[in-house]
Amino acid sequence: MTQSRESENRSARPFPTARPSGCPFDPPAPFAEAREECPVTPLRYPDGHLGRLVTGLQSARAVLGDVRFSSLPAGKRSPVKVPGSELSTDALPAGMFVNMDPPEHTRYRRLLSKHFTLRRVRELRPRIQEMTDRLLDNTESSGGPVDLVEAFAKPLPMLVTSELLGLPEEDRAPFGHHVDVLFSLSSSGEEMQQSMVLLAGMLHALINAARKEPGPDILGRLTVETELTDEELLGITTVLLIAGLETTTHMLALGTYALLRHPEQLAALRADWSLMDDAVEELLRYLSVVQIGPIRVAAEDFEFEGQSIRKGEVVTVSLPAANRDPQGFEDPDTFDIRRGTTRHVAFGSGPHQCMGHHLARLELSIGYESLLRRFPRLELAVPAQDIGTREMMVTYGVPKLPVRW
Amino acid sequence: MRIETDKDLCCGAGTCVLAAPAVFDQNDEDGTVILLDAAPGAEQRAAVMEAAERCPTAAIRIV
Numbered sequence: 145m146t147q148s149r150e151s152e153n154r155s156a157r158p159f160p161t162a163r164p165s166g167c168p169f170d171p172p173a174p175f176a177e178a179r180e181e182c183p184v185t186p187l188r189y190p191d192g193h194l195g196r197l198v199t200g201l202q203s204a205r206a207v208l209g210d211v212r213f214s215s216l217p218a219g220k221r222s223p224v225k226v227p228g229s230e231l232s233t234d235a236l237p238a239g240m241f242v243n244m245d246p247p248e249h250t251r252y253r254r255l256l257s258k259h260f261t262l263r264r265v266r267e268l269r270p271r272i273q274e275m276t277d278r279l280l281d282n283t284e285s286s287g288g289p290v291d292l293v294e295a296f297a298k299p300l301p302m303l304v305t306s307e308l309l310g311l312p313e314e315d316r317a318p319f320g321h322h323v324d325v326l327f328s329l330s331s332s333g334e335e336m337q338q339s340m341v342l343l344a345g346m347l348h349a350l351i352n353a354a355r356k357e358p359g360p361d362i363l364g365r366l367t368v369e370t371e372l373t374d375e376e377l378l379g380i381t382t383v384l385l386i387a388g389l390e391t392t393t394h395m396l397a398l399g400t401y402a403l404l405r406h407p408e409q410l411a412a413l414r415a416d417w418s419l420m421d422d423a424v425e426e427l428l429r430y431l432s433v434v435q436i437g438p439i440r441v442a443a444e445d446f447e448f449e450g451q452s453i454r455k456g457e458v459v460t461v462s463l464p465a466a467n468r469d470p471q472g473f474e475d476p477d478t479f480d481i482r483r484g485t486t487r488h489v490a491f492g493s494g495p496h497q498c499m500g501h502h503l504a505r506l507e508l509s510i511g512y513e514s515l516l517r518r519f520p521r522l523e524l525a526v527p528a529q530d531i532g533t534r535e536m537m538v539t540y541g542v543p544k545l546p547v548r549w
Numbered sequence: 550m551r552i553e554t555d556k557d558l559c560c561g562a563g564t565c566v567l568a569a570p571a572v573f574d575q576n577d578e579d580g581t582v583i584l585l586d587a588a589p590g591a592e593q594r595a596a597v598m599e600a601a602e603r604c605p606t607a608a609i610r611i612v
Contacts, residue, residue, distance in 0.1 A: 209607060250560070257561030257580025486568075486603060495560045497605035502563060 156186035156194055159223035159436070159460065161535045168533050168542075169402055169431060170477060175199050175465035183469075184451060187460060190225050195458035196451075197223070199465035201472035201489065203449060208494035210448070213440035213459055215496060217243045220441050223460045226536055239372065239379025242387075245443075246495060255370050256380065256499060259308075259362045265502040268304075272507060275303045276514045284518060289525035289548035297397035297545070298324075298389075300511055304503070305388045309381060310354060310361035319346060327390050327537070343385075344378060351377045384500075391433060392504055394534070394541025396511050399427040401531065401542055402479065403512070404524055409481050414520070417513060423481035424508045429488035430479045432464035435540040438492055463489055464540075519549035550594060551612050552601075554582045558608035568603055569596035582608065 160172035176199075178185045183200025184207075198204050207213050241252035258264070283295045290296075298320070306316050325331045325339040350363065351374050358364035363381065366372055372380070403410045403423075413419050442457045453459075467488045468476040491498035498504065516522060524531070525546040534541050552572070561580025565573035572593055574583040589597060601609040 209605070253560055254579040254581070257563075258576075258578055260563075261561070261575040261577065261580050262563045262566045263575065263577070486599070493605045495606050497560065497562050499562070502567070 152186040153194055156188040157197070158188050158190075159197065161224055161435075163533060163535060168531070169398075169405075169479070171432070171435075171462070171464035171468055175462055176468070179465060179469060184449060187223060189221055189223055189458060191221065193221060193458060195223075195460065196453075198459060198461040199469070201466045201469040201487075204461045204463070204466035204489050205493045206449070207440060207459060207461055208438060208489075208492055208496065211245055211495075212443050212446055212448075212453075214245050214443040215243055215249070215438075215440060216245060216443075218441065219456055219458065220439055221458055222436060222439065223458075224436060224536065226436060226538055239376030240383055241380070242383055242496060249495060252376075252380065253495070253499065255366070255372070256362075259365070260499050260503060262502050265506055268503070269506060269510070271307065272304055272510050273514070275307075276300060276510050279303075280514060280518045289546050292400060292545040292547050293393070293397045293542065294544075296511070296515065297393045297400075300396065301389050301392035301507060304392075304507060305385065308361055308388075309350065309363050309384065310359045311350060315346060315350075319343070322346070323385065323389055326386075327539070344382070347378055347381050348374065350381070387498065388500055388503070390539045392507050394433045394539050395427065395431065395504070395508055397545045398431050398433060398541045399508065399512060400515065400522075400547075401524075401545055402427060402431060403516075404522065404547075405528065406479050409479060410516075413481055414516060419481055420509050420513050421505075422484050424505055424512070425486050425488070426479065426481045426483050427508070427512075428490035428505075429467045429473070429483075429485070431540070432467045432488070432490050433540045434463050434490070434492075434538065436538045437461065438463075438496065463492070519547075522547055522549050550591070550597065551588050552584060552597060553587075553610045553612055554584050555608045555610070556581050558606045560606050560608075562605050564603045564605065565600035565609060568600035569593060572597055573600060573609075 157174060160174040162172055164170050164173050178197060179199035183203035185197050187195050187197035189195055198207050241249050279296055279299055283290055302320055311319060322339040322343040325335055354363045354367045358368045366377060413423050438461050440459045442453045442455055444455050446453050467490060470476050472487060491501040525548040532543050534543055559581045563575045563580060565582060566575050572586050572589050574585050576583055601611055
């Protein structure tokens with residue numbers, strides 16, 4: 145439906161972030177209202193910019209697959225003020241391929257994809273199982289209760305990523321600290337800037353070390369097999385870190401929480417572990433932890449699904465909303481590990497779709513299953529209403545998950 | 550059923566290999582699609598449809 149500019153201006157909503165009270169797994173209610181009107185609706189950005197919000201599954205796929213909706217940083221803005229969103233993007237290192245369009249984007253993606261193919265990722269299974277078991281040994285011997293975020297959901301993706309990048313053991317703690325600061329609600333802009341600089345310094349040192357003595361890890365192989373510059377490698381490793389740590393951590397913790405809050409589903413899974421892959425897909429769909437963006441900027445004026453898109457308009461896709469679209473999923477607000485659908489967009493869509501999705505799925509399925517098998521009586525150690533949520537962060541989740549067994 | 554793939558569009562996500570491993574594979578050099586069977590039998594139909602539908606860049610066409 146075509147609306148006049150004025151009526152779009154009048155009807156533009158702000159981007160909602162508040163989760164319905166008592167339903168920490170449901171997206172903010174205004175998304176469903178917007179989607180009922182139209183899968184693409186006017187959106188008001190914090191600085192007054194009039195852009196668009198995408199809440200429908202098919203529209204989300206169409207926007208993310210259409211290169212006229214550009215990924216270049218120029219003009220991009222966040223639909224909400226989140227920590228770090230005010231930081232300048234002018235000085236992004238080369239190689240930040242998430243902020244590129246084809247064909248530049250394609251060049252980087254082709255160089256990296258070989259390390260994330262289904263075959264390569266499946267070879268990692270025994271190592272990831274080993275790391276998981278060791279973490280659970282430590283957790284179990286502590287006797288509990290523990291905060292599952294700190295004890296398990298943070299360290300597992302960190303161990304996996306460290307191994308992929310060849311990060312030495314002694315660097316992992318400071319590395320983890322800086323990543324924490326970058327992704328914490330309580331960090332100031334100044335602290336974030338400082339951690340960004342220190343993290344870049346550590347990554348530079350890592351790249352230098354890989355050039356001198358290339359290991360079998362991804363970074364080592366990139367230094368040997370490609371012509372990528374140090375600056376490009378810095379951008380690439382930064383992207384791999386940002387993409388691989390936070391998302392997996394919060395899927396592990398929030399996913400465990402969701403299972404604990406749906407005891408009949410958890411019992412079904414415990415009774416039949418062959419449901420694990422379907423359970424992972426349903427958790428990805430139902431929780432959709434990437435809650436702000438992907439964000440695109442219209443590169444030209446064009447017609448899209450009957451609407452006049454103007455050059456420079458900022459378009460924000462809501463993955464949680466798209467994954468609850470009744471046009472795409474029957475009874476979309478019901479959590480059902482037997483749903484057996486993989487049509488969700490939890491990893492995005494289009495040329496920028498998460499490159500690490502096979503790895504994420506593997507970490508999640510090993511993580512959930514090993515945790516639940518190790519602790520047959522796993523339960524919350526505090527009342528559910530005491531579990532907080534991360535509403536004003538790019539990645540949704542729980543800041544703490546106290547559990548006992 | 551006949552299948553065509555567009556290597557230029559392919560982003561190497563490997564979703565097709567997950568959906569229909571008998572029909573699709575990934576190149577070890579750049580992750581892009583390798584068509585193992587361009588005219589698979591009817592028993593592969595559902596898997597191939599799923600692969601085509603889930604392909605993030607719509608690089609698989611059923612003709």
